[in-house]
Structures are given as C-alpha cells and as structure tokens.
Amino acid sequence: MSSIKVTTPTAQYEVVISPGLLRTLHRRVRTLSPKSRLFVITSPNIWKLWSKPFLASFPTPPEVLFLPAGESHKRLPSVERLAEQLAQKGADRDSLLIAFGGGVLGDMTGFLAAIYMRGIPYLQVPTTLLAQVDSSVGGKTGVNLAAGKNLIGSFHHPLATLVDPELCLTLPAAELRSGLQESVKAAIIRDPKLFRFLETKTEAILAKKPDVKALTRVVTASVQVKANVVNIDERESGPRMILNFGHTIGHTIESATEYKVLLHGQAIGWGQIAALHVSLNRGLITQAEFDRMATLVYAYGPLPPFKATAKKLVALTASDKKRRSGRRAFVLTTGIGSTEIVFDVTDAELLTATQSMLHEMKNKA
Ligand SMILES: NC(=O)c1ccc[n+]([C@@H]2O[C@H](COP(=O)([O-])OP(=O)(O)OC[C@H]3O[C@@H](n4cnc5c(N)ncnc54)[C@H](O)[C@@H]3O)[C@@H](O)[C@H]2O)c1
Numbered sequence: 380m381s382s383i384k385v386t387t388p389t390a391q392y393e394v395v396i397s398p399g400l401l402r403t404l405h406r407r408v409r410t411l412s413p414k415s416r417l418f419v420i421t422s423p424n425i426w427k428l429w430s431k432p433f434l435a436s437f438p439t440p441p442e443v444l445f446l447p448a449g450e451s452h453k454r455l456p457s458v459e460r461l462a463e464q465l466a467q468k469g470a471d472r473d474s475l476l477i478a479f480g481g482g483v484l485g486d487m488t489g490f491l492a493a494i495y496m497r498g499i500p501y502l503q504v505p506t507t508l509l510a511q512v513d514s515s516v517g518g519k520t521g522v523n524l525a526a527g528k529n530l531i532g533s534f535h536h537p538l539a540t541l542v543d544p545e546l547c548l549t550l551p552a553a554e555l556r557s558g559l560q561e562s563v564k565a566a567i568i569r570d571p572k573l574f575r576f577l578e579t580k581t582e583a584i585l586a587k588k589p590d591v592k593a594l595t596r597v598v599t600a601s602v603q604v605k606a607n608v609v610n611i612d613e614r615e616s617g618p619r620m621i622l623n624f625g626h627t628i629g630h631t632i633e634s635a636t637e638y639k640v641l642l643h644g645q646a647i648g649w650g651q652i653a654a655l656h657v658s659l660n661r662g663l664i665t666q667a668e669f670d671r672m673a674t675l676v677y678a679y680g681p682l683p684p685f686k687a688t689a690k691k692l693v694a695l696t697a698s699d700k701k702r703r704s705g706r707r708a709f710v711l712t713t714g715i716g717s718t719e720i721v722f723d724v725t726d727a728e729l730l731t732a733t734q735s736m737l738h739e740m741k742n743k744a
Pocket residue numbers: 422424425428448449450453480481482483484485486506507508509510513514515516517518519520529546547548549550551554557558561642643644
C-alpha cells in the first residue's frame with residue numbers, strides 16, 4: 380500500500396493506492412467520515428461490473444445515483460439533474476458524495492460537491508487508469524462548454540482519493556491506453572525513472588490481462604508527480620501549468636471534434652506530439668530525445684485519426700485557460716523530466732508544429 384499526501388493552502392488529504400482496497404472501502408470511508416449519509420455517484424456500466432466488491436464491506440447499502448457514461452455527458456445539465464436528485468433525497472451538508480467512476484464522472488461529481496448547498500465533501504474512488512493516475516488528484520472539477528474544454532468548474536479537493544488498481548482489469552484496452560498517455564505526460568514533465576519504466580515494461584502494462592504490480596507502480600509514480608506539482612501551485616498560477624503538457628492542442632482537438640471522436644488521453648497523445656515538435660523546432664530537445672519521447676507516446680497508442688485543420692486547432696487555443704493577459708501559455712519539454720513554460724510561441728510556430736503532427740497522423744493511417 381502507498382499513501383501520497385496532497386497539501387495545499389486549502390486542503391490536506393491522502394491518496395491511498397492499494398490493490399484490493401475496494402473490498403474494505405466501508406471501513407476507510409467511516410474512518411474519514413464517521414456519520415455522514417453516503418451518496419455514491421456512478422455509471423450503470425461500472426456499477427454492473429463492480430457493485431458486488433464495492434458493497435461487500437457495507438453493513439447497509441448507500442444511496443446510488445447514476446450518470447450516463449461518456450465525455451459528451453460532461454455538461455451542466457447532467458450536474459443539475461444530479462443536484463435535483465440529491466435535493467429530492469434530502470442530501471444536506473452532512474452528506475458525503477462518493478465519485479465511483481472515471482475522470483468524467485469524477486470531474487462532475489467534484490463540481491456537484493463544490494456547488495451543492497455551496498459546498499459539501501466528496502471522496503474520489505477512481506475506476507479508470509486515467510482517473511487513478513491524474514484526474515482524481517488535485518481538485519480540478521468541472522464540465523465542458525461547446526466553446527471549450529472544462530470551461531466551467533472550480534477547485535474543490537476530495538476528502539481523500541482511494542485507489543484500487545485492480546479496477547483497471549475490466550477497462551477496455553483503448554481506455555487503459557488513454558490513461559497511460561497521462562502517465563507518459565507525467566514522465567516527460569518530471570520523472571525520467573517513470574519514463575524508463577514505461578519504456579521497458581510496455582508489454583506487461585499492455586498485456587491482455589495487465590500486470591497489476593506494474594500498473595500499481597505506474598499509478599503511484601504518476602500520482603507522486605501530480606501531488607508534487609499541486610502542492611507547490613494549487614491554483615495553476617504558474618508551475619501547475621506543466622500538468623497541461625500536450626493539453627493546449629489536445630483540448631482543441633477534443634472541442635473541434637465535439638468530444639465525440641477521441642478519448643481524452645488520445646487527444647492528449649496527439650497534443651504531446653505537437654508540443655514535442657515545437658520543442659524540437661526551438662532546439663530545446665535533440666532529434667534523439669524527440670524520437671524517444673514520440674516513440675513512447677505512440678507505444679501507448681494507437682492514436683486514432685481525426686478531422687480538423689491545423690489552422691482551426693490553433694485558432695481554438697484562444698479559449699485556453701492558461702492564457703494570461705491575452706498571451707498564450709505553452710508547455711515545452713527541455714528533455715526527459717524537464718519542462719519550460721513559455722508565453723512567446725507564435726501562431727506560425729504552433730501552426731508548423733500542428734501541421735507536422737497532422738502529417739504524422741496521415742502517415743500512420
Ligand atoms: N480533473 C483533472 O485534473 C483531470 C485530469 C485528467 C483528465 N480529466 C478529465 O477526465 C476525463 C476523462 O476521464 P476517463 O478517461 O476516465 O474517461 P471516462 O470517465 O469517460 O471513463 C471512460 C469509460 O470507461 C468506463 N469505465 C470506467 N471505469 C471502468 C472500469 N473499471 N471497467 C470498465 N469500464 C469502466 C466509463 O463508464 C466510460 O465509459 C476527461 O473529461 C478529462 O478532461 C480531468
């Protein structure tokens with residue numbers, strides 16, 4: 380079992396990572412919140428697969444509310460519908476929400492917890508690899524607008540994040556690989572050791588029945604990277620922007636394709652390729668470093684093709700939340716494990732890099 384601490388000016392909590400943890404969930408929940416009324420928020424498909432071990436330790440079953448699965452449901456009306464259900468069931472400020480799902484469900488449940496009765500506590504019990512390595516940690520919650528990704532939201536940290544890597548054993552292969560793109564990101568921005576692990580253990584990680592020991596190591600190292608960054612910059616005033624490596628173009632790909640074509644991690648995979656091209660063109664990394672990093676991104680593919688022009692993708696960066704005083708922030712890599720945040724990447728530079736990324740996509744098709 381590993382426990383990683385998140386300590387920010389507004390919150391202090393643990394991320395507990397332990398295979399098999401789900402079967403002892405009730406004890407852990409009651410240690411954190413002895414008396415609260417519990418509301419589990421999940422999706423029908425996840426509940427069908429995992430309700431038995433989830434409920435195994437509960438003396439009486441908690442209330443369960445459902446959200447349909449998928450990024451296209453990550454919108455305000457879904458949150459409102461859930462809030463109405465909570466109100467009808469008499470949820471109050473002593474209630475505790477338990478987000479039992481992937482990043483979409485976790486982001487929405489966290490946002491619901493942030494705004495219901497002006498704020499109630501919630502727990503993250505992430506069920507996808509992506510949610511385990513990234514989205515269940517750090518307190519970013521929210522929903523999408525047609526105009527852009529996560530444009531409505533708040534920072535609201537969970538009471539704790541309880542991770543059982545065994546949950547990933549029922550994930551479709553594409554979902555597992557999507558989550559691994561965020562681990563590749565964590566490795567590129569801050570952890571050369573994780574990078575090497577992802578390079579050498581690809582087979583075990585991507586096996587038909589993934590090696591839980593290897594997955595647990597990937598989750599633990601990725602969460603450690605995330606916690607270290609969040610601990611120094613909770614509100615993304617500066618250093619936290621590095622967690623957005625690959626996301627400037629990745630997010631524009633998601634909104635250009637109306638959140639329907641690619642999984643989040645797949646879009647971020649392409650976004651990382653674009654960011655690698657900018658870094659290479661600026662001479663911040665050697666061709667050999669570029670090749671090594673791009674090879675790792677593609678190793679956790681395939682990254683599906685999509686239709687959008689470079690011009691459109693660059694134009695859509697106008698709604699990126701990292702913009703400061705009208706200037707676009709961009710995260711570059713200066714080598715495996717190191718990054719630089721810059722504000723002077725020109726449209727022309729980004730266009731060239733995005734065209735190179737689209738060219739690679741065409742060659743792979
Ligand atoms: N808040 C953050 O810091 C942060 C970080 C990274 C990503 N995100 C967000 O996370 C979202 C992506 O999350 P995701 O990749 O988990 O997608 P997701 O939540 O849509 O889950 C992917 C699919 O897997 C299913 N599923 C979940 N657990 C399963 C299991 N154990 N077995 C079988 N199927 C299962 C889900 O029902 C869904 O269909 C995006 O909206 C992204 O913006 C947020």
